[in-house]
Amino acid sequence: MQQANLLPGGVPRFPPLSYNRRTASPKESRLPTSSQSAVAFNGHSMVGRLQRVLVCSPRTAGWNQPGRIARWRELGFHHAPDFDVAQSQHRALCRELEGVGAELLELPPAEDLSLDAVYAHDASLATDFGLLVMRPGKLNRIAEAQGHASFAASAGIPVFSNVVPPGTTEAGDIVWLDSKTLLIGNGYRTNAAGLAQIRESLAPKGIEVISAPLPYGPGPSACLHLMSLISLLDDKMALVDLSWLAVETVELLKDRGFHFVEIDPSERDTLACNVLALGGKHLLAIAENHETNDRLRQAGFNVHTFPGSEICINGSGGPTCLTRPLLRGE
Numbered sequence: 001m002q003q004a005n006l007l008p009g010g011v012p013r014f015p016p017l018s019y020n021r022r023t024a025s026p027k028e029s030r031l032p033t034s035s036q037s038a039v040a041f042n043g044h045s046m047v048g049r050l051q052r053v054l055v056c057s058p059r060t061a062g063w064n065q066p067g068r069i070a071r072w073r074e075l076g077f078h079h080a081p082d083f084d085v086a087q088s089q090h091r092a093l094c095r096e097l098e099g100v101g102a103e104l105l106e107l108p109p110a111e112d113l114s115l116d117a118v119y120a121h122d123a124s125l126a127t128d129f130g131l132l133v134m135r136p137g138k139l140n141r142i143a144e145a146q147g148h149a150s151f152a153a154s155a156g157i158p159v160f161s162n163v164v165p166p167g168t169t170e171a172g173d174i175v176w177l178d179s180k181t182l183l184i185g186n187g188y189r190t191n192a193a194g195l196a197q198i199r200e201s202l203a204p205k206g207i208e209v210i211s212a213p214l215p216y217g218p219g220p221s222a223c224l225h226l227m228s229l230i231s232l233l234d235d236k237m238a239l240v241d242l243s244w245l246a247v248e249t250v251e252l253l254k255d256r257g258f259h260f261v262e263i264d265p266s267e268r269d270t271l272a273c274n275v276l277a278l279g280g281k282h283l284l285a286i287a288e289n290h291e292t293n294d295r296l297r298q299a300g301f302n303v304h305t306f307p308g309s310e311i312c313i314n315g316s317g318g319p320t321c322l323t324r325p326l327l328r329g330e
Helices: 083-099 139-155 192-205 247-255 265-270 290-298 309-313
Strands: 050-055 103-106 124-127 130-133 159-162 174-178 181-186 208-213 230-234 237-240 259-262 276-279 282-286 302-306 324-328
Touching (some): 050 083, 083 282, 124 139, 124 324, 130 139, 208 247, 230 276, 282 290, 290 302
Parallel strands (some): 050 103
Antiparallel strands (some): 050 324, 230 237, 276 282
8 A cells, every 4th residue: 555545643534435445446346335435434333334434453453473372262262373374264254344345444453452352343433423432341452442542543533532441341332333333341351440431421412321130151251241131133033142131121122123133042142143244135144054055045134244253252252243333324
């Protein structure tokens, strides 16, 4: 990439929204006409047509650096990462995103990133008012959040709010039920203080924040987010790991008119519930979860897949974890 195409900090300069900077010419773009605007970011939907997304490749996250790889056990990976396989699988993910017309932006590299940085979803939350910068409950990821804040400044996206001590928050615990309602998992990664800070910052904007208790599950050292148990598929359909959701969360979703597709329980450990909505009945899922993906197809969804053995399952982060959506359409 030529220097002229970079903003300060190494962030790619935004092209017009009708242009997919990696693969398409303007006339080849698959983005709908409604996206042709100067808006660079928004939030408040997890199911609208994906138009702009931040990613962090294994190379950027240092999966090819011995010093970072050496920490794989303490970070909760199942085995030492295979960089070549992971990079190939991440490219497959990116091809699927580009194939539905999404514009990809790469997080700039930094010395204080860890292997976990590849899971770009968790360190920030996009809102209509700017980026809400998290304070991750996993301590090695705190620097990641500052990387997202620097990215936002370089890319012209305002930082709306920052979570500060003693609060901890990770965006993997946060689900937009609708444009005015946030459901936030209260567990080991997002604590009560962090949840209260998000509620306080968004209340003046008319956003309701609802707490969702999380189960103990595999314990505090594991990565169990609310989005490990629920992925929204469209405005009124959710993929769920029903037996692990709290009763009050299940009843809340039913009261709000949501219908459920349940994962195949045998695929819980391969992150079957972690599915990214691309908009227009299109989903992105890990190829290894055949049974759950078939259930989604039977429910009327077009399921795109990519291999996730190394990039996803090894580090316990699926398609939603690998992406930080910055702009969605209708």
